[in-house]
Amino acid sequence: EDKVVQSPLSLVVHEGDTVTLNCSYEVTNFRSLLWYKQEKKAPTFLFMLTSSGIEKKSGRLSSILDKKELFSILNITATQTGDSAIYLCAWGFAGGTSYGKLTFGQGTILTVHP
Amino acid sequence: ETGVTQTPRHLVMGMTNKKSLKCEQHLGHNAMYWYKQSAKKPLELMFVYSLEERVENNSVPSRFSPECPNSSHLFLHLHTLQPEDSALYLCASSPLRAQGEKLFFGSGTQLSVL
Numbered sequence: 394e395d396k397v398v399q400s401p402l403s404l405v406v407h408e409g410d411t412v413t414l415n416c417s418y419e420v421t422n423f424r425s426l427l428w429y430k431q432e433k434k435a436p437t438f439l440f441m442l443t444s445s446g447i448e449k450k451s452g453r454l455s456s457i458l459d460k461k462e463l464f465s466i467l468n469i470t471a472t473q474t475g476d477s478a479i480y481l482c483a484w485g486f487a488g489g490t491s492y493g494k495l496t497f498g499q500g501t502i503l504t505v506h507p
Numbered sequence: 508e509t510g511v512t513q514t515p516r517h518l519v520m521g522m523t524n525k526k527s528l529k530c531e532q533h534l535g536h537n538a539m540y541w542y543k544q545s546a547k548k549p550l551e552l553m554f555v556y557s558l559e560e561r562v563e564n565n566s567v568p569s570r571f572s573p574e575c576p577n578s579s580h581l582f583l584h585l586h587t588l589q590p591e592d593s594a595l596y597l598c599a600s601s602p603l604r605a606q607g608e609k610l611f612f613g614s615g616t617q618l619s620v621l
Contacts, residue, residue, distance in 0.1 A: 397549075425608050434595060436550075441606065460529040472614055481550070485608030492538035492557045493601045493608035497550040 395420040399482050399498035406507050410472050411474045425485035426458050427495065428467045431449040431465030432478040439467070441485075472505045479503075510534040513598050513613035521621050522588060528616045530581040532599030533558040537603045539581040540610065556581060557603065559589060588620045 400415045406459050416426070429436035440449045442458035442465060453472075455489045458465045469476055479500040486494040511532045512536040520526050520592040532539065555563035570592075570596040581598055595617050598608040 427608060433614070436597070436612045437509065438609060438611065441609055468518055488552075492555055492562065493540075493610050494552065494555065494563065495608060495610060499547070499549045
């Protein structure tokens, strides 16, 4: 059965800390790995990764994919209280479909204290 | 704002009620989705519409009935729900073909079934 596992499930840090969130997957027909940030209700898109070893960056956030070892990490440097959220990892299925069929992990709850 | 609007934001209904959730996207996308997010469970795909045709139905009970009258609007009709159906219902949209996995989510409807 295809699955996505995130770790840790929750994490509490102080402002300024650096955090690393993990996502491992066991799936067939891999197409892409996506990260979302969920504050309050709406998940918002962070990164989509399709190639191994290529780091994607956006400000203090960065992510990389290892297709051989089947995992991805999301790094957040110099954390701020506004980074407190649930971080979701999902894999995109490739099966000849042109629409997205995402399977999500259970998420990591990040809490950043002042 | 993600360009995907859901109404209502909150809904409380009895098990014998009939209600509908509404989703509207202003992004020019051609695929729309319903996801369910229950407490402590990953987001679960319920339905996918591609070019207004239902292409995925993820073994969802018939008390949930989706409708997609055009590519900008998506509804989820609810009837005779059970208390275990209480959850956050998220609508999403995406383009077809390139980056079809890059979903844009609405803020969800928090549903409570009494």
